[in-house]
Amino acid sequence: MFRVRTRRRPWALALAATAIIGATTALAVPVHPEPAQAAIGGITWQDEFNAPAGTPVDQSKWRFDIGGGGWGNNERQYYTNSTSNAVHDGQGNLVITARRENPANYQCHYGRCEYTSARLLTAATFTQAYGRFEARIKIPRGQGIWPAFWMLGNDMGSVGWPNAGEIDIMENIGREPNTVYGTIHGPGYSGGGGITGSRTIGQPLADAFHTYRVDWEPNSIVWYLDGVEYHRVDPGRLGGNRWVFDHPFFMLLNVAVGGNWPGYPDASTQFPQQMLVDYVRVSGYTSGGNPPGTTAIRGALSGRCIDIPSANPVDGAKLQIWDCNGTAAQAWTFASDGTIRAMGKCMDPAWAGTANGTEVNLVTCNGNPAQRFTLNAAGDLVNLSANRCVDVRDRNTGNGGKLQLWDCTGDANQKWSRA
Structure with a gap:
């Protein structure tokens, strides 16, 4: 079932034939120069993408969302499971490629899709509550290009969006090449009311690899770009709404083309566009009693x-x-x-x-x-x-x-x- 929302950006998830949608809006958020560090343990899951060139995605770790229904955002891509859109490059990277093509068999809700891309997820292979979720990524560029590294609650199929929760670790839209966004969505703070922070640097993010990460512990999520905190949330930010980040989540990687938030490719947008992912690593959360800085x-x-x-x-x-x-x-x-x-x-x-x-x-x-x-x-x-x-x-x-x-x-x- 599609749900229409306004302002920034809705998301959708094809899960058991149900599309789930989200959105973001930017808020002014102060940087915390000396943040408390989460209690992070050892690595619990990782993909280093070191397979030979042309090797498909490891389906013991990732599966695919497939389709072209606009994903709740009027996007223009059709997500495939083809190595044309997601493959190892033999140089230690996963490459997700958005291509301009309009084959007849890629049918979208508004007609034929104009582009193909890929969306990978771990819903069937790995979920975890709390810990560090990090990826080293070189994002694509161009008007209408929309890369993301994000998470959704593993109870999505039973409670739906936004009750299951959404954590957007990294989003970028091509018209803002120097800015990364981090966001949460939940009941009462979804769509245009998502709790969002951002960081803008002095050069386009697509020029180089950067690390995008959240440290997530009970009642706290902190976002980092290249190890520097730029956003944090806790239940006190929610205006009395329910904190739903207390159960396992799964990860997603994708490159969307077009949509309500980024707008659409224009004459300046060049294809194909590629997102290179050097690694994705997840570390555990070590409770060790009370979280750091707290006491019973x-x-x-x-x-x-x-x-x-x-x-x-x-x-x-x-x-x-x-x-x-x-x-x-x-x-x-x-x-x-x-x-x-x-x-x-x-x-x-x-x-x-x-x-x-x-x-x-x-x-x-x-x-x-x-x-x-x-x-x-x-x-x-x-x-x-x-x-x-x-x-x-x-x-x-x-x-x-x-x-x-x-x-x-x-x-x-x-x-x-x-x-």
């Missing part, structure tokens, strides 16, 4: 950790204690502004309350001084505005005990430590 907060009386119920970071979620489990729902960051954050939101006294019994909830970080806390040397977790301690209601030591503010008494029920 363990109660002295219960031995349990402060937790977001059901790992669902909705505004007003009532914080609780739960068995310490190393999940993102217990991975707290003591930020420099005095807030304590997890899953992109802040620990918060309900309605900025200061009285005994005020619930301690999770709320979007808003700069209100009521959201400032400190964990002092005595183990008191103190809300600075109220000058009261975080306390487990009714001295409950079981799973699900709810948090509140209360006069600091020195009781073990109010003592906490970073775990």
Whole structure:
């Protein structure tokens, strides 16, 4: 089923005879000069493309999307599985070639396709949640040319797009030869509302090989061009919408020709156009407990950790204690502004309350001084505005005990430590 969206660029996926579509829009995003590094383990999957010249794609690693239905974007290419469009070059590269041709057997929804190309995917061969996904690519060039290295959730066939999620590691459109885009799509932030960052360099990306990568860990995705971060997202960027990047994804490589976002080839566009892929490598994510820069907060009386119920970071979620489990729902960051954050939101006294019994909830970080806390040397977790301690209601030591503010008494029920 096709879904029509507006603005930047929709995508589509032929999966079990169903086309799935996505889109991007550019947002101004600051560069983080000193980013926290993801906990990256060893290589879990790779293709170095070192086969002899003329060797077809390794179908134990990649399969093909085939067809010319416009892919939801009014694209002009027909994707084939021919070595004319995807093949090893014998020099350590996969070559995806977009050609100008209009053979009668390549029928598109609007008539005959004007071009052929290839789209490779690992949906049937490899999926993974979290880790580093990287490719070294020399992209094609020209008006209307649209190369991409991207990922989709492995539950696409059951929940559909955008609920399965989409991570665009690299996109370029020919009319912006110096710019790479990185984007996520999910429920409530898809199509024209995709969360996008970009980086523009001083020369066309097609002039040389570049490395395009994301480091993906629970509640964080960071984009890099040649090892330099240019974009990152976390659940706090989604305006309360659901973060769906918590399950395995598969990879795709393709070169589209034409479409709503890049526009169409013109007299300046030369064919054939080739995308050379030196390698694709995937590394695992090493949890090692809490992600880097975060900590669990363990109660002295219960031995349990402060937790977001059901790992669902909705505004007003009532914080609780739960068995310490190393999940993102217990991975707290003591930020420099005095807030304590997890899953992109802040620990918060309900309605900025200061009285005994005020619930301690999770709320979007808003700069209100009521959201400032400190964990002092005595183990008191103190809300600075109220000058009261975080306390487990009714001295409950079981799973699900709810948090509140209360006069600091020195009781073990109010003592906490970073775990």
